[in-house]
Amino acid sequence: MAKIFSFYECLQLKFVILTIKLLYLYMDSMTASYRNTKNSVIPLSTHVLNEWKAEVTYKKKEKLIIQSGDYYTSADLKRAYFQGKVELLNNIGKLLLEKLDYNMQIVTTITDNLIKKINKHNLKIEKICLKLESYKIFELLFLLEESSYDNPKLIVNLYNITKNIKLKYNNTNFDIDISFMPKTENTDFEYIDKDGFDITYGER
Numbered sequence: 001m002a003k004i005f006s007f008y009e010c011l012q013l014k015f016v017i018l019t020i021k022l023l024y025l026y027m028d029s030m031t032a033s034y035r036n037t038k039n040s041v042i043p044l045s046t047h048v049l050n051e052w053k054a055e056v057t058y059k060k061k062e063k064l065i066i067q068s069g070d071y072y073t074s075a076d077l078k079r080a081y082f083q084g085k086v087e088l089l090n091n092i093g094k095l096l097l098e099k100l101d102y103n104m105q106i107v108t109t110i111t112d113n114l115i116k117k118i119n120k121h122n123l124k125i126e127k128i129c130l131k132l133e134s135y136k137i138f139e140l141l142f143l144l145e146e147s148s149y150d151n152p153k154l155i156v157n158l159y160n161i162t163k164n165i166k167l168k169y170n171n172t173n174f175d176i177d178i179s180f181m182p183k184t185e186n187t188d189f190e191y192i193d194k195d196g197f198d199i200t201y202g203e204r
Helices: 009-039 044-050 072-082 093-118 146-150 152-169 189-194
Strands: 053-055 125-132 138-143 175-183 197-199
Touching: 009 093, 044 093, 053 138, 053 175, 072 093, 072 125, 093 125, 093 138, 093 152, 125 175, 125 189, 138 146, 146 152, 152 175
Parallel strands: 138 175
Antiparallel strands: 053 197, 125 138, 125 197
16 A cells, blocks of 8 residues: 655655755766866966066976875975976865965065165165965065165165055965065075075066
8 A cells, every 4th residue: 555645744755855956966066166177277477477587496306296195385386386387286286376376466566566665765676586485475585786775764764664565465364574685795696595585576
C-alpha cells in the first residue's frame, strides 16, 4: 500500500530537493570561478611598470615561490610582477599580486608627489630606490645631491612632509617608510642594492 505523505512532509521533501539543487548550482559556479581565475590574466598597471625597474637579486635557478605551502617571498612577488611570471603563481599568489599592484600605484603616486615637492625646493634628486618587504610593506629612499644638505631646514621640511604622507596612507593594508640621504663619492650603491633597495624609479 502506497504511503500517503502529509502536507508538512511534502513541504519538507520539496525543501530538501530545492537545497540539493541550490548546492549543485553553487558548486558548479565555484568550479567555473576557479577555472576562470586559474586561466585569467591579471591586468597589471602598465604606467607603474613603466616607471619602476627591478633588479631582482636572486639566483636564476631559484624556484619561483613555493617554499612552504602558500608562502611567498618578496623576491617571488618581484619576479612575478616585474618579469611577468604570473603563470607560475597559484590563486593565493595571484591575489597577493593584485594587492601588490594596487599598492604599487599608491607608491608611485607618493613618489610623483614627493618629486614635485623636492623640485619645488630646487633640490636635485640623484636616485630613487624602493625596497619591497612584502605586497604591502615598502621603504622608499631618495638620494639627494650632497649640497642639498647645506640647507638643513629644507631637509627637516621634507621629513615633516613624509610624516603627513604616512599619516594619510599607512594602514593595515599599506605601509611605507620614506627616508633621504646625500649622494656622495663614498655612497656604496652595491650595498644599497644588497640591502633590498633593488627597485629604481625612472631609470632605463
